[in-house]
Amino acid sequence: MxxxxxxxxxxxxxxxxxxxxxxxxxxxxxxxxxxxxxxxxxxxxxxxxxxxEMGCLWPGYNSLDKACYLMSSGQITKEEANDHIRAIMRGEKPDMQK
Missing domain, CATH: 2.20.28 (Rubrerythrin, domain 2)
Incomplete structure (x- = not known):
């Protein structure tokens, strides 16, 4: 809330x-x-x-934050992070279950 x-x-x-x-x-x-x-x-x-409704303007942790965290912590590669980000930009919800 x-x-x-x-x-x-x-x-x-x-x-x-x-x-x-x-x-x-x-x-x-x-x-x-x-x-x-x-x-x-x-x-x-x-x-x-x-x-x-607010998407990326929502003041909390979002899918982009998660992709960046997973990449910076070595859990996914830069290419996988880019794939996640491209999916987000297309309006899809990428599977980031790592």
Missing amino acids: LEKWQCHHCEKGFLLIEEQAKGISVHCPFCGETGKHLEAVTGQNPDEDLES
Whole structure:
């Protein structure tokens, strides 16, 4: 679930995944402010599937991140990573079960 946060110091807003924001000191990605100048101002409707609608704009781990991680850790070759990335760009969901 997404939450929109507002920084009252620099007056900019940003999105966080609600579950990841719990128990951490949230800071503004624009000005670095923390504490009383930040607040969650609205949340996502639980009936909406924004993750699939937002695609690569979804603020979380995605298929491109996974392909890069698998390649950098030596679990797949550069060619296999490129094949995965090309499949993602075609709108397909590559099988990355490694």
